[in-house]
Amino acid sequence: MESKLFAIFVFYPLLLFCLSFHESAHAWVAHKRGDDTAKLLGRISLNPIVHMDMIGTLFLPIMALLTGAALIGWGKPVPVDPRNFSNPRKDSLWVAAAGPISNMILAVIFAMVLRSGLFWFPISVLKILHTGVILNLVLAFFNLIPAFPLDGGTVLRGLLPAHLVPAYDRFAQYSIILLLVLFVTGLLRYVLIPVSFAAGLLLP
Numbered sequence: 340m341e342s343k344l345f346a347i348f349v350f351y352p353l354l355l356f357c358l359s360f361h362e363s364a365h366a367w368v369a370h371k372r373g374d375d376t377a378k379l380l381g382r383i384s385l386n387p388i389v390h391m392d393m394i395g396t397l398f399l400p401i402m403a404l405l406t407g408a409a410l411i412g413w414g415k416p417v418p419v420d421p422r423n424f425s426n427p428r429k430d431s432l433w434v435a436a437a438g439p440i441s442n443m444i445l446a447v448i449f450a451m452v453l454r455s456g457l458f459w460f461p462i463s464v465l466k467i468l469h470t471g472v473i474l475n476l477v478l479a480f481f482n483l484i485p486a487f488p489l490d491g492g493t494v495l496r497g498l499l500p501a502h503l504v505p506a507y508d509r510f511a512q513y514s515i516i517l518l519l520v521l522f523v524t525g526l527l528r529y530v531l532i533p534v535s536f537a538a539g540l541l542l543p
Contacts, residue, residue, distance in 0.1 A: 346404055349467055350474075355387040355396065357445060357475055358414040361482075362390040364441035365417040365434055372430040374423035382417055390414040416488070428504070432497025435490040439479040446475035450541035457543055472541055476534045484521070484530055486514035 363384055366377035381389050391397060395413035403411065417434075424430035449471035456464065485495040492514060499507055521527040 343404070343407070345466075350470060351400055351404065353467070353471060353474060354400065354412055356385070357442060357471075357478055358396065358412065359385045359387045359390045360441050360445060361438040361478060362414040362417050364437040365419070368437035369417065369419050369434045372424055372433060374420050374430075374434075376420045376423070377417045380418065392416075428497050428501075431493055435493035435497070438490050439482045442475040442479035442482075446472050446479065446537070446541060449475065454543050469542065473534070473538060476537050476541075477531065480531055480533045480537075484518070486517045487511045488515070489518070 362382065366382035369376065370378040370383060377383065384390075387396070392413060392415040395415070400412045419431065419434055421427035421431050449468050453460075453465060453468035453472065456468075460468075482489050483491040483494065485491040487493070492511060496504060496507055496511070521530060
Protein backbone atom coordinates (compact mmCIF):
# COMPACT_ATOMS: atom_id res chain seq x y z
CA MET A 340 0.00 0.00 0.00
CA GLU A 341 2.79 2.43 0.92
CA SER A 342 4.57 1.83 -2.38
CA LYS A 343 1.34 2.42 -4.33
CA LEU A 344 0.70 5.68 -2.48
CA PHE A 345 4.29 6.76 -3.25
CA ALA A 346 3.74 5.97 -6.92
CA ILE A 347 0.46 7.92 -7.06
CA PHE A 348 1.35 10.99 -5.03
CA VAL A 349 5.11 11.28 -5.63
CA PHE A 350 6.41 9.30 -8.59
CA TYR A 351 3.63 10.11 -11.07
CA PRO A 352 3.67 13.90 -10.42
CA LEU A 353 7.48 13.77 -10.59
CA LEU A 354 7.29 11.89 -13.89
CA LEU A 355 4.90 14.51 -15.30
CA PHE A 356 7.25 17.32 -14.26
CA CYS A 357 10.34 15.65 -15.74
CA LEU A 358 8.55 14.83 -19.00
CA SER A 359 7.26 18.41 -19.22
CA PHE A 360 10.77 19.77 -18.66
CA HIS A 361 12.10 17.39 -21.33
CA GLU A 362 9.51 18.33 -23.97
CA SER A 363 9.70 22.03 -23.13
CA ALA A 364 13.47 21.89 -23.69
CA HIS A 365 12.89 20.50 -27.19
CA ALA A 366 10.45 23.33 -27.93
CA TRP A 367 12.72 26.04 -26.51
CA VAL A 368 15.79 24.94 -28.49
CA ALA A 369 13.70 24.62 -31.67
CA HIS A 370 12.58 28.23 -31.12
CA LYS A 371 16.18 29.35 -30.58
CA ARG A 372 17.28 27.58 -33.79
CA GLY A 373 14.57 29.28 -35.85
CA ASP A 374 11.44 27.10 -35.70
CA ASP A 375 8.51 28.59 -33.76
CA THR A 376 6.08 25.74 -34.51
CA ALA A 377 6.12 24.36 -30.96
CA LYS A 378 6.30 27.80 -29.34
CA LEU A 379 3.13 28.91 -31.15
CA LEU A 380 1.39 25.81 -29.77
CA GLY A 381 2.35 26.74 -26.22
CA ARG A 382 4.84 23.90 -25.81
CA ILE A 383 7.52 26.04 -24.11
CA SER A 384 5.83 25.41 -20.79
CA LEU A 385 6.15 23.30 -17.65
CA ASN A 386 2.38 22.83 -17.60
CA PRO A 387 2.02 19.04 -17.97
CA ILE A 388 -1.37 19.39 -19.66
CA VAL A 389 0.15 20.79 -22.87
CA HIS A 390 2.61 17.88 -23.04
CA MET A 391 0.17 15.08 -22.24
CA ASP A 392 -0.01 12.08 -24.54
CA MET A 393 -3.16 9.99 -24.17
CA ILE A 394 -1.19 6.76 -24.01
CA GLY A 395 2.18 7.82 -22.61
CA THR A 396 1.05 10.13 -19.82
CA LEU A 397 -2.47 8.90 -19.08
CA PHE A 398 -3.37 5.35 -20.12
CA LEU A 399 -0.11 3.48 -19.43
CA PRO A 400 0.72 5.23 -16.12
CA ILE A 401 -2.84 4.76 -14.82
CA MET A 402 -2.81 1.08 -15.81
CA ALA A 403 0.57 0.71 -14.11
CA LEU A 404 -0.77 2.30 -10.92
CA LEU A 405 -3.82 0.02 -10.93
CA THR A 406 -1.90 -3.18 -11.63
CA GLY A 407 1.34 -2.51 -9.78
CA ALA A 408 3.39 -2.77 -12.98
CA ALA A 409 6.45 -0.61 -13.63
CA LEU A 410 5.39 3.01 -14.07
CA ILE A 411 6.56 4.23 -17.47
CA GLY A 412 5.48 7.04 -19.74
CA TRP A 413 6.34 9.68 -22.29
CA GLY A 414 5.16 13.11 -23.34
CA LYS A 415 3.45 14.21 -26.54
CA PRO A 416 6.13 14.65 -29.21
CA VAL A 417 7.09 18.27 -29.90
CA PRO A 418 6.25 19.29 -33.49
CA VAL A 419 9.30 20.51 -35.39
CA ASP A 420 9.51 21.84 -38.95
CA PRO A 421 13.14 21.43 -40.10
CA ARG A 422 12.44 23.72 -43.07
CA ASN A 423 12.66 26.64 -40.65
CA PHE A 424 16.23 25.77 -39.65
CA SER A 425 19.28 27.25 -41.34
CA ASN A 426 20.96 23.84 -41.14
CA PRO A 427 18.14 21.28 -40.81
CA ARG A 428 20.25 18.25 -39.92
CA LYS A 429 22.49 19.94 -37.34
CA ASP A 430 19.71 22.05 -35.85
CA SER A 431 17.51 18.95 -35.55
CA LEU A 432 20.39 17.30 -33.67
CA TRP A 433 20.43 20.09 -31.09
CA VAL A 434 16.66 20.04 -30.71
CA ALA A 435 16.71 16.28 -30.14
CA ALA A 436 19.65 16.44 -27.72
CA ALA A 437 17.94 19.14 -25.65
CA GLY A 438 15.53 16.65 -24.08
CA PRO A 439 18.09 14.22 -22.63
CA ILE A 440 20.40 17.11 -21.67
CA SER A 441 17.55 18.75 -19.75
CA ASN A 442 16.99 15.54 -17.80
CA MET A 443 20.70 15.31 -17.00
CA ILE A 444 20.58 18.88 -15.69
CA LEU A 445 17.57 18.00 -13.51
CA ALA A 446 19.39 14.91 -12.21
CA VAL A 447 22.35 17.07 -11.16
CA ILE A 448 20.05 19.60 -9.47
CA PHE A 449 18.18 16.90 -7.55
CA ALA A 450 21.50 15.37 -6.49
CA MET A 451 22.90 18.72 -5.32
CA VAL A 452 19.81 19.43 -3.22
CA LEU A 453 19.94 15.89 -1.81
CA ARG A 454 23.60 16.25 -0.85
CA SER A 455 23.03 19.66 0.73
CA GLY A 456 20.26 18.31 2.96
CA LEU A 457 21.60 14.82 3.58
CA PHE A 458 21.85 15.23 7.35
CA TRP A 459 18.85 17.43 8.05
CA PHE A 460 16.14 16.74 5.44
CA PRO A 461 13.39 14.28 6.46
CA ILE A 462 13.81 10.77 5.06
CA SER A 463 10.68 11.26 2.94
CA VAL A 464 12.22 14.31 1.21
CA LEU A 465 15.52 12.50 0.63
CA LYS A 466 13.58 9.62 -0.95
CA ILE A 467 11.83 12.01 -3.34
CA LEU A 468 15.14 13.65 -4.30
CA HIS A 469 16.78 10.24 -4.81
CA THR A 470 13.87 9.20 -7.03
CA GLY A 471 14.27 12.43 -9.00
CA VAL A 472 17.92 11.66 -9.71
CA ILE A 473 17.25 8.10 -10.91
CA LEU A 474 14.15 9.00 -12.92
CA ASN A 475 15.91 11.77 -14.83
CA LEU A 476 18.94 9.60 -15.55
CA VAL A 477 16.69 6.85 -16.91
CA LEU A 478 14.82 9.34 -19.11
CA ALA A 479 18.08 10.85 -20.36
CA PHE A 480 19.92 7.65 -21.25
CA PHE A 481 16.88 5.77 -22.53
CA ASN A 482 16.10 8.61 -24.93
CA LEU A 483 19.71 8.57 -26.15
CA ILE A 484 19.33 5.04 -27.53
CA PRO A 485 20.11 5.59 -31.25
CA ALA A 486 16.77 4.38 -32.59
CA PHE A 487 13.72 6.28 -33.82
CA PRO A 488 11.41 7.60 -32.49
CA LEU A 489 13.78 8.26 -29.56
CA ASP A 490 15.91 11.40 -29.47
CA GLY A 491 19.05 9.35 -29.94
CA GLY A 492 17.96 8.43 -33.46
CA THR A 493 17.96 12.08 -34.52
CA VAL A 494 21.17 12.82 -32.61
CA LEU A 495 23.02 10.01 -34.39
CA ARG A 496 21.64 11.15 -37.76
CA GLY A 497 23.05 14.60 -37.15
CA LEU A 498 26.46 13.25 -36.20
CA LEU A 499 26.89 10.98 -39.21
CA PRO A 500 28.83 12.10 -42.29
CA ALA A 501 26.43 13.39 -44.94
CA HIS A 502 27.11 10.50 -47.33
CA LEU A 503 25.93 7.96 -44.73
CA VAL A 504 22.63 9.69 -43.96
CA PRO A 505 20.60 8.11 -46.82
CA ALA A 506 21.62 4.61 -45.71
CA TYR A 507 20.83 5.48 -42.11
CA ASP A 508 17.39 6.79 -43.11
CA ARG A 509 16.64 3.47 -44.80
CA PHE A 510 17.64 1.61 -41.65
CA ALA A 511 15.79 4.01 -39.35
CA GLN A 512 12.36 2.86 -40.51
CA TYR A 513 13.10 -0.50 -38.90
CA SER A 514 14.65 0.86 -35.70
CA ILE A 515 11.43 0.35 -33.75
CA ILE A 516 12.18 -3.37 -34.12
CA LEU A 517 15.49 -2.78 -32.32
CA LEU A 518 13.61 -1.23 -29.41
CA LEU A 519 11.18 -4.15 -29.26
CA VAL A 520 14.10 -6.61 -29.22
CA LEU A 521 15.73 -4.70 -26.36
CA PHE A 522 12.49 -4.83 -24.36
CA VAL A 523 11.54 -8.44 -25.08
CA THR A 524 15.00 -9.95 -24.55
CA GLY A 525 15.84 -7.93 -21.46
CA LEU A 526 18.90 -6.43 -23.17
CA LEU A 527 17.61 -2.98 -22.28
CA ARG A 528 19.16 -3.30 -18.83
CA TYR A 529 22.61 -3.43 -20.42
CA VAL A 530 21.88 -0.37 -22.54
CA LEU A 531 20.99 1.50 -19.33
CA ILE A 532 24.24 0.63 -17.53
CA PRO A 533 25.24 4.33 -17.80
CA VAL A 534 22.35 5.08 -15.43
CA SER A 535 24.02 3.09 -12.65
CA PHE A 536 27.39 4.67 -13.40
CA ALA A 537 26.01 8.22 -13.40
CA ALA A 538 23.96 7.57 -10.26
CA GLY A 539 27.12 6.38 -8.53
CA LEU A 540 28.79 9.68 -9.37
CA LEU A 541 25.87 11.89 -8.35
CA LEU A 542 24.41 10.20 -5.28
CA PRO A 543 26.14 10.31 -1.87
